[in-house]
Amino acid sequence: MPLTTKDQMNVLYDLLSEHAEECCGSVSEYQQIQRLARSLLSKKAINNDDFLQILPQIYDYGRDGEISDNDSNYVTSNQAQLNEWMNSIQNTNY
Template sequence: MPLQYQDQVNLLKDILSNHQTDCCGSVSECEQLERLIKSLMVNSNIDQNNKQVLGQIYDYSQSGINSSNLDAHIESHQQQLSEWVGNIDQLS
């Protein structure tokens, strides 16, 4: 059963919030971020500014998947994670 729009936004925010607060994560979480963003990007109700933020998060998740040290990757993006979590409220 596919996730509804609001559920996708909530899951996106939860994963990013966990990365921000825990400074660690898993490759499967990064893969889940990619799937969520791909699904959200096709939504016509999301404006261009929010799509740009989603693109940044997508790049972050891709880099995380390919990182040899995921925790260090997450730690190096703490500022962006904070900004993204704040921006996600605009998607709700």
């Protein structure tokens, strides 16, 4: 059963908040973030232009995190962006 846009947004929020809280993430989590961002970009179900503009940044976060040598430093250096993205997800209607 495919995930709805709401489900995808919730999973993306959960992954980002987990990274923000724990200051780390697994390769599979970074890959999932990439898949979710790519899928949400391809859908036309989100009407928030501001959020659509940050989805490529979220995708890049997942891609760069997947290949990062120091996961803890990588997440810590993106802490402000993680919080911004989580706020955007909460403020997006879908």
